[in-house]
Amino acid sequence: MSLQTPPRPMDTALESASVRTPAPAKLPVPADPHRGRKAMLWGTATAVIVMLHLLAVAGTDFDPTLLVDGWQGMARFISDAFPPNLDWEEVIKPGLEATLVTLWIGLLGTTLSIPSALLLAVLASRTTSPHPVAYQVSRAILSFFRAVPDIVFALIFVTAVGLGPFAGVLALICHNTGVMGKLWAESMEETDQGPQEALSTAGASRLQQIAHGSLPLVIPQFVGLLLYRFDVNVRSSLVLGLVGAGGIGLLINQAIKSFQFDTMLTHIIIVLILIIVVDQASGFVRRKLAV
Amino acid sequence: MEQAALKVQSLAKSFNGRRVLDDVDFEVKRGELVAFLGANGSGKSTTLKCVAGLTEPDAGRIELDGAQLSQLGGRQLQLARSKAAMVFQKIHLVPRRTALDNVCAGALARVSSLASVSPLFFSRELREEAMGCLERVGMADRALDRVGRLSGGQQQRVAVARALCQRASVLLADEPVSALDPNAAEHVMELLAELAHNENLAVAAVLHQPDLALRHADRAIGLMHGRITFDGPVASLNQSVLDTLYSPERNAA
Incomplete structure (x- = not known):
């Protein structure tokens, strides 16, 4: 018997229009009564956004021709930096040591901000806050710590404890309290209220409801956000080095000021490796937590 | 023992001007499982929530284990309320x-x-x-x-x-088995009935399946539009009572 079956007359019949599902009936689309207003709104929004960008171009002296004309300057700078200075005693060893300091600044700045961030997060989360006043006050405190950049905190602390990594740690604690407290408060507000409610019917106090109903639910999110902040804080501590808070940032700054661009490049490569390692490590742990 | 562990009198509650509970009176004695039946929005869950303190009633008296809740406040109220434990649909x-x-x-x-x-x-x-x-x-x-x-x-x-x-001496169960498969639902209902009969607890359960009430409950309370329209042993819960409970639109007309 042949495997190929010859075309049957039925197949052609199926193709004919009479057997096909008829197309649904058509109906005119009603006119949108707000069409004119919508168009005007979009037009105005576009005009405003374009205007803002034109102002920004003027305000920043944005001029690509300057970049084209001055490319040689950049080329000279980069060619000065190559090849990187790979002297172990002079460059790499101090670079690695300073990188470690940068890492320690980021670590302490993150860890030591946990208590303050946790306290403020509980007070600033609508679901756990004991009182509207406490809620507003803690929100305001968090906003303040978030709004002041860590560099400004560093400059303030330098006046108290002098130049060095300690000022950097203090600066990160302050700024990170603001950011992490906000992130934690938000993740707490998004979490399931059920267990907390159940414990309230069991006669548990507010603090007990938080300790046994809310917090255990958000621990994975909290740890994830903590690792993310550690990642960001290590990068911030680089910049803090530029204003004298120690670490590899300080070395980069010194190399630039003394025109040792090949040394600078080595330090930048070390920093690049550090950032990639921290990023990968925290990403790895966060993925493990997610499952 | 013929002692009412939970006594509710003229309970009333409105949400945004809409009457959810209207003059609700009932008792649950130790040793019995009472099923609350009714269509969606009839006020079954709100009744339990008022007793558990999750919703503040507009009016009415709630007596738990001999304590008048409205006469208490603060820590005293919290302790008195802990005499009623709640079990939730979402666990x-x-x-x-x-x-x-x-x-x-x-x-x-x-x-x-x-x-x-x-x-x-x-x-x-x-x-x-x-x-x-x-x-x-x-x-x-x-x-x-x-x-x-x-x-x-x-x-x-x-x-x-x-x-x-x-x-607790009173166990409130708000649709405790709605999220469970029939077999698990049967087990949990058996457990609740046992707790009422053997441990002498007063159990009030909001149920969505009348057949579960028929099999496990001792008494049923039917609510419609926030009013109690039926209160009696499950044996007297016949088809016409159920039809009335679950077709509120037709009866409201």
Whole structure:
């Protein structure tokens, strides 16, 4: 018997229009009564956004021709930096040591901000806050710590404890309290209220409801956000080095000021490796937590 | 014993001007399982929530174990309320914690604040009592498993154990089996009936399936538009009563 079956007359019949599902009936689309207003709104929004960008171009002296004309300057700078200075005693060893300091600044700045961030997060989360006043006050405190950049905190602390990594740690604690407290408060507000409610019917106090109903639910999110902040804080501590808070940032700054661009490049490569390692490590742990 | 553990008189509640409860009176005695029946929005769940303190009623008296709730405040009210334990449709356990830790949390009202920061500080006594509660619901062998790893029916039984650990005399169950498969639902309902009959608890359960009420409950209370329209032994719960309860639109007309 042949495997190929010859075309049957039925197949052609199926193709004919009479057997096909008829197309649904058509109906005119009603006119949108707000069409004119919508168009005007979009037009105005576009005009405003374009205007803002034109102002920004003027305000920043944005001029690509300057970049084209001055490319040689950049080329000279980069060619000065190559090849990187790979002297172990002079460059790499101090670079690695300073990188470690940068890492320690980021670590302490993150860890030591946990208590303050946790306290403020509980007070600033609508679901756990004991009182509207406490809620507003803690929100305001968090906003303040978030709004002041860590560099400004560093400059303030330098006046108290002098130049060095300690000022950097203090600066990160302050700024990170603001950011992490906000992130934690938000993740707490998004979490399931059920267990907390159940414990309230069991006669548990507010603090007990938080300790046994809310917090255990958000621990994975909290740890994830903590690792993310550690990642960001290590990068911030680089910049803090530029204003004298120690670490590899300080070395980069010194190399630039003394025109040792090949040394600078080595330090930048070390920093690049550090950032990639921290990023990968925290990403790895966060993925493990997610499952 | 013929003692009403829960007595509710002229309970009323409105949400945004809409009457949800209107002059609701009922009693639940120790040793009986009372099923609350009615269509969606008839006020069954709101009634339980008023008793549990999750919703503040506009008017009415609630008496729990002889204590008038309206005459109490603050810590006294909290303690009086803890005489009623609640079991939820969505279970509301902490999935990341063990069954044992979740059950211990039911006793928080009588644990000092300092010792209740973390399950690590729960006393041995409390843990052993919680084990007893888990044993009572047939879950002692899973005590150290995380709740998230248990099935829905097992989780609901752990939630009942938490209610037992609260040492309540009244057990309020808000659609305790709506999220469970028929077999698990049957088990949980059997458990609730046992607790009423053997442990002398007063059990009030909001149910969505009348057949479960017929099989397990001693008495049924039917609500329609926030009013009680039926209150009697399940034996007298015939088809015409059910038809009336579950077709409010037709009857409202």
